[in-house]
Amino acid sequence: MASNIKKIALLTGGGDCPGLNAVIRAVTRTAILKYGYEVVGYKFGYRGLYNNDLIPLDLDKVSGIEHRGGTILYSSNKDNLFDYQVEENGKIVKKDVSDVGVENLKKEGIDVLVVIGGDGTLTSARDFSRKGVKVIGVPKTIDNDLAATDVTFGFNTAIEVATDALDRLHTTAESHHRVMLLEVMGRNAGWIALHSGLAGSADVILLPEIPYDINKIAEKIKDREKSGKLFSIIVVAEGAKSKDGEVVVSKIVEDSPDPIRLGGIANKLAFDLEKIVKDHEIRSTVLGHVQRGGNTSTYDRVLSTRYGVAAADLIHDENFGNMVCLKGNEISYVKLENVIGHNKNVDPNGELVRTARSIGISFGD
Amino acid sequence: MASNIKKIALLTGGGDCPGLNAVIRAVTRTAILKYGYEVVGYKFGYRGLYNNDLIPLDLDKVSGIEHRGGTILYSSNKDNLFDYQVEENGKIVKKDVSDVGVENLKKEGIDVLVVIGGDGTLTSARDFSRKGVKVIGVPKTIDNDLAATDVTFGFNTAIEVATDALDRLHTTAESHHRVMLLEVMGRNAGWIALHSGLAGSADVILLPEIPYDINKIAEKIKDREKSGKLFSIIVVAEGAKSKDGEVVVSKIVEDSPDPIRLGGIANKLAFDLEKIVKDHEIRSTVLGHVQRGGNTSTYDRVLSTRYGVAAADLIHDENFGNMVCLKGNEISYVKLENVIGHNKNVDPNGELVRTARSIGISFGD
Amino acid sequence: MASNIKKIALLTGGGDCPGLNAVIRAVTRTAILKYGYEVVGYKFGYRGLYNNDLIPLDLDKVSGIEHRGGTILYSSNKDNLFDYQVEENGKIVKKDVSDVGVENLKKEGIDVLVVIGGDGTLTSARDFSRKGVKVIGVPKTIDNDLAATDVTFGFNTAIEVATDALDRLHTTAESHHRVMLLEVMGRNAGWIALHSGLAGSADVILLPEIPYDINKIAEKIKDREKSGKLFSIIVVAEGAKSKDGEVVVSKIVEDSPDPIRLGGIANKLAFDLEKIVKDHEIRSTVLGHVQRGGNTSTYDRVLSTRYGVAAADLIHDENFGNMVCLKGNEISYVKLENVIGHNKNVDPNGELVRTARSIGISFGD
């Protein structure tokens, strides 16, 4: 049976993530080599779809990009064509311009749109699917907090970067008998903090899912002291919360539009802890965007490549409206309709948290 | 209910593997902190059990070892107490000395033996279990070829090392228009070659599971040439076989006791390929033991820690004769009786091989 | 001629630095293997000398430490026995307790004291030398700002960590068309910022030695925009200063005892730049202590080992009161009397700055 598909388009949306280029490469190579499709890429996610800003993707274009972080298609964080900011009569208004996107696809003769992105980007993918566009989704979140798939690419690279930082902080902490805090990504889900804390021999891990009591952290530090360990390592997710619900960064950055950037919970926590744990120097580091760029880990390259090939296969099978996913060790897919809004948080009573507690890690609770 | 367990012993057997120390640390910490057991370690695997050569393991002893490759308990490759080489009346004979091991455990008051090892080591673990010893197994194989568990620690570190080598070979290959071969571990199973080949943008992957035809490899090189790619990267598992069953290293190393070491399939293949593909320089590298040592990857540290805690929990639950394992994302366990002799090979028609073929990778078949 | 030296002591002072352990190992091995000395180490720098808190150093003790950051002798930042904080009659007072140190050396039969440290630590070394103690100095500063030696260990490791961070930030910056700031160490000297900026393809480098004008930075960003480069990378030394002498972190952290920690110049600069460069997102990362720990680079291990052996050789030659140093490619030594107070800053008109300007890097001036 001859396929009805002739031409497909890719776009990447949301924050960048190691593995995006490996997905782009795998979709493109499979589409061209295995199925003979023409492939193009929209630049800057949906904004490119709106502006019909696209580039052809061929074997040369995707050569040598598998290991590179970032996305050769660029990305934008907030562009939603169903609620898009446009200028109208000299005023900035928000309106649904998704029809423009649909028209552009038609105009270019694009049969299928492959959307690589997180929750927000995939919501639009679902909405385009509802409008009749043939869509395939590929999940992307460095925080690994999408419920519809077991693992997302980028996460493994992020925990390697965070663990490497913890390894480095260890030798300094030990030499100076210091308490070192490392703030890692994770506004809503603490997976990066939990995994890197387990791998990096942290003594305390603070997660959004397990509110902490600063006095319990101080207790842990003192307990270690009593057992002859005069240093401690604390990993804190950027979204970690104290039990009394204190908004930790409020006072310091009151005139800032983005409290996380000027300060960071790790800095505030170091400041507060030092008042309680008086005989230790306390130092903090905010890893920030270093966690989401650079060389893609081996694990993430393999996973991204599998996702990309699976996406192209779904196109060939004309099985649209789905997102590829990993279930256990198996690549599978799930309806986009069932993906949105289902986040995966660390289970405070789950195996990983119990594992951490078993080897003596405190969650400050 | 008070536990009957007071004292446990650990041993590591077989080739070393990144993650062994993380398992030792996790078992020891959980045993001491959570369950209050006394912990000792036998040195050099079963040989230490035979000689009753043991050291106490406490929190200090396992401090700072999570990230380090190797094993603080040392290991030996071939010692099987059920068929052990001993001197008797001036002659070297093989006999079953497992009773000595059982006696030593009794003498030391050791209630449970935790055995960390691969197929051979776990076979003995099962046999000790059959003799009434309370045994817990932890799977170890850098080749990831144990059927009873989805992933073994050490494998992720090995593919990172192999992929890093491929990344390095790429720039040289490209600059000089060379064909570069990299020989990686995998005598019976090609998982390391397959994963690192996928991650390292290999053009050809040669596995024990898919016999190759050297002319097909040459064809692939020439096809790439035609499309303007004047270099090629080949990953070859040390156990890769040609279709005509040729024992590839025979002539070169006929007077050697260990053909793999003097030569290596990659060297022979480079030699033979150069005769066919005349206009390319061909170079080979045999990674060897570099793949199994050094810093343990983040993924392997987390997995090893989960295994170690799970082993200690099985002891507490008095659930003996089992091996911990990973099923999908879940830690579980399986009867040692069902573990032995079930290897997991690359499926020539499985998803991973199809993924590789989809993006244009040849298996030389 | 029989040597008069029988026993030597080592101590490490000031902030830790990759390479300290390699120096300790090299001094100890040379002293024992080549010269037959007994070796001990004072813990926590001069504080250990005051408290006579020492440990024997033998071949086992220094085995396997060459690559590890930190110091097995621990360190303290501020202890100066010539102006030491003690309790007297219930009050905290500062007094010269250096005689206690001299007495302790005598009591232990220590003939020579090897002091590994920076400006402050070496000042005390000189002062002990003036009091008749046989002293050898080994220079340590991660900032590479000691005039008496061409290169100090730890610096190469620090610039590798900073450059790796820049590499990671690049892919994110490029994908999102962002401006990324990375704050690196360097309160008084900008060597780390300058070298990592050169190696990490920075667009702007801000140093303590070249005051910047924020409008010039904005100009550079806009110039790049015009040439089609919609992202920029800025490296900023923690001691960078604006031309109008603004104390950049003042307002944000007025109630903090340590302005650098809560905030950081990169955070403030990002905040201010965003007001000027309106159409770019600007993100900042403060690398902090991640730069001074962890695995020691190859270069630093070799340099540290050379320093350590040279220090032991100076002892054998009874050539005291000197500090080992590197001049060009040669290991040499210099009088401790001539070391103190001579810092080495980046020359705003020197070859390295001109090199950076030649390839288009702006210093914001």
Add this chain to the structure above:
Amino acid sequence: MASNIKKIALLTGGGDCPGLNAVIRAVTRTAILKYGYEVVGYKFGYRGLYNNDLIPLDLDKVSGIEHRGGTILYSSNKDNLFDYQVEENGKIVKKDVSDVGVENLKKEGIDVLVVIGGDGTLTSARDFSRKGVKVIGVPKTIDNDLAATDVTFGFNTAIEVATDALDRLHTTAESHHRVMLLEVMGRNAGWIALHSGLAGSADVILLPEIPYDINKIAEKIKDREKSGKLFSIIVVAEGAKSKDGEVVVSKIVEDSPDPIRLGGIANKLAFDLEKIVKDHEIRSTVLGHVQRGGNTSTYDRVLSTRYGVAAADLIHDENFGNMVCLKGNEISYVKLENVIGHNKNVDPNGELVRTARSIGISFGD
């Protein structure tokens, strides 16, 4: 004064080396941004000059290449236009075709040729200079054995790769009480073996400059055994020679055109050592081309950039016939006439070898 220079060409010759791209980038950016020259690059070294096979180099072309190993201009190993292999009347003959190169430069209006290469490539550069071509040389040798400069780029990256391999072998050697051999590059000069051996805590280092006696190596292994160290690490340069001048690989590879590739001295040495040191397993690894590719180290990026800018500055100063070099910490230049044929070998009595001996490293002599 207006410069007479309008257009320059670059070429890279000989084996590739991390840093080549950083040189190309620095020359190109400086030439364009600072001096306004037009820049082109010949592909495949002198072969491209002969075939007039060139590409324009602009800012875009050299963007994002600083960290990448290899050379975007490609390289060839053996093409010498003064003794070039051509077909004439159906026969392959060697003849001087350098005039073709000179003509091509004229035809393209190229005023200056920048030649980046090692001894052979620079010899031709000198010879073109003698023919009146305006030439600037940039030294390249991964072995660091050019006498005319203190350090060449690529060397630092190579010793980092070799040291990382040694670190990995250590944990395996220690766990199994093995002797591990690592063969590194260095046919004539042992700098890579010496530096990586010092940094990687080797027990024995074998260099071309210090012939070894296999019995002395065995002795060292046994001495370590007596002191409780049951493993040993040996680094061997590919050009290491035994005292009796044995051509170590002869028997094994008698039918091979390239003895080094099939076998390697490390493999042969392991084979021979095992006969003498009977109670140890001995394993060998040949690092090969992994040492010369991949990500360029921070040190090498800075050095390459300095060389590139200095080369462009020499052009502007119309100071031709020179090669840029590093003397101590200073960038300088030297007449090409004085460069050729002056190699720099490890001094068996120099400071580095004495340093190694002082900490107990054996050279097998």
